[in-house]
Amino acid sequence: MTFTEAALVVLRREGRPMRAKEIANKAIELGLLSHVGKTPVQTMSARLSAMVAKGRGKGDFVRVEPGVFALSDSARARPAPAAPETVPDAAPESVAPARKKKRRRRKRKAEEQPAEAPVEAPSPPSEPRKAKKESHERKKARPRSEQRAQKPKDPRPAAEKPAKLPRASGEEREIPDVAEEILRSETRPVPPRRLAKLVFPTGATSEEILEAFLAADGAEREARGLRPRFVRHRGGWALAEREVSAEIVGLERQVAEAAQRLEKLSEKQVLRRLRSLPFDGFVRVVAMYLTRAGFGSATPVDRGGEGEVHLSVRDRRRRGRFRTAVVVRRGRGAEPIGEEAVTGLRGALHQYGATSAMIVTDGVFTDGARRDADVPNLSPVALVDGETLSTEMVRLGIGVLVRAARLVGLDEDLFSGLGAK
Numbered sequence: 001m002t003f004t005e006a007a008l009v010v011l012r013r014e015g016r017p018m019r020a021k022e023i024a025n026k027a028i029e030l031g032l033l034s035h036v037g038k039t040p041v042q043t044m045s046a047r048l049s050a051m052v053a054k055g056r057g058k059g060d061f062v063r064v065e066p067g068v069f070a071l072s073d074s075a076r077a078r079p080a081p082a083a084p085e086t087v088p089d090a091a092p093e094s095v096a097p098a099r100k101k102k103r104r105r106r107k108r109k110a111e112e113q114p115a116e117a118p119v120e121a122p123s124p125p126s127e128p129r130k131a132k133k134e135s136h137e138r139k140k141a142r143p144r145s146e147q148r149a150q151k152p153k154d155p156r157p158a159a160e161k162p163a164k165l166p167r168a169s170g171e172e173r174e175i176p177d178v179a180e181e182i183l184r185s186e187t188r189p190v191p192p193r194r195l196a197k198l199v200f201p202t203g204a205t206s207e208e209i210l211e212a213f214l215a216a217d218g219a220e221r222e223a224r225g226l227r228p229r230f231v232r233h234r235g236g237w238a239l240a241e242r243e244v245s246a247e248i249v250g251l252e253r254q255v256a257e258a259a260q261r262l263e264k265l266s267e268k269q270v271l272r273r274l275r276s277l278p279f280d281g282f283v284r285v286v287a288m289y290l291t292r293a294g295f296g297s298a299t300p301v302d303r304g305g306e307g308e309v310h311l312s313v314r315d316r317r318r319r320g321r322f323r324t325a326v327v328v329r330r331g332r333g334a335e336p337i338g339e340e341a342v343t344g345l346r347g348a349l350h351q352y353g354a355t356s357a358m359i360v361t362d363g364v365f366t367d368g369a370r371r372d373a374d375v376p377n378l379s380p381v382a383l384v385d386g387e388t389l390s391t392e393m394v395r396l397g398i399g400v401l402v403r404a405a406r407l408v409g410l411d412e413d414l415f416s417g418l419g420a421k
Helices: 003-014 020-030 040-055 073-077 091-112 127-141 144-150 175-184 192-199 207-223 246-276 279-292 339-347 367-373 386-396 412-417
Strands: 061-065 068-071 230-233 236-239 295-300 308-315 323-329 356-361 381-384
Touching: 003 020, 003 040, 003 061, 003 068, 003 073, 020 040, 040 061, 061 381, 175 192, 175 207, 175 230, 175 236, 192 207, 192 236, 207 230, 246 386, 279 295, 279 323, 279 386, 295 323, 323 339, 339 356, 339 367, 339 381, 356 386, 367 381, 381 386
Parallel strands: 323 356, 356 381
Antiparallel strands: 061 068, 230 236, 295 308, 308 323
């Protein structure tokens, strides 16, 4: 299953907007992806962003806010594909009468047809066809060693022969993933020009573009505490994991997986603590989240009742020219927030002097609320529930302590620059 197909299944199953990271992790957990790759989160984000840009509001996905995606109305209204039904054991007996009737009809039809003319004996093969058949028989009678010796060889040197690229069930692959598969089939570093021709068979992209993508992939992995996939030698690009032992690569992979599991557990702990806070403490946490997320000064708005705070917040991400109406609402022990909250907030944006809106809660939203928030051509309303808020807090470093472990590894660039082999 491709990344977009898996995203459809996950979003339909969860019934709420999700970040690309959540969608990718859920798809991997459910075993939906036929090809995961090295950077599934980045691949999922790129696929969904491309689908949103391509659909222009009419596709299967919409972007609720930066990095958060949901199903469009058309995709939500379309029924999910039904699983293939298995035929029970009694099926052969149940379909047997139908088969017998079909056979009787064929027999009756054959009896009603007029008798066919006698079949003439086949004419002997022509001389060219006969000679071709004899030549094929003589070739088969030869020993296999002679057959292999007469097979023409590719005159090109090994360095110019194109490498075979395994397909990933029709899924479009990332440039670093393609380069990794090519380098795995090579025993020596591949020159940049040849690698660019193998990655881009059409020749539309230069080697400078390829090296930029490989370097960006390495920087992104180093930011996540992982070993870069590629290393640059004088002879070209090679896999970095071949420079170290398999034991070191395995240990680094275990550390990365453990860190990811620890992050998931921290998100659950943050959510549990959020729901145990008093209301004023919860409002303070939301204020910290808005500041870290790129919002500026906030002005209180006299609207709403008990257990709610209404703010008009300046959006620094858009040079402070626009404001966002933010409603902080407690959801602990209360009913899920429905579509009436979304509709009412969107209709009262003029009271906030805002062009967009956001509802932040530690509870949950109904499916109707999420559908109303995703209506195209209307003012956007971002819905941040408890799970989304806890994930964002961990990502932004709110309510968690980030401790760095000392991981030691060989500096390949230093020794390569000193002429080490």
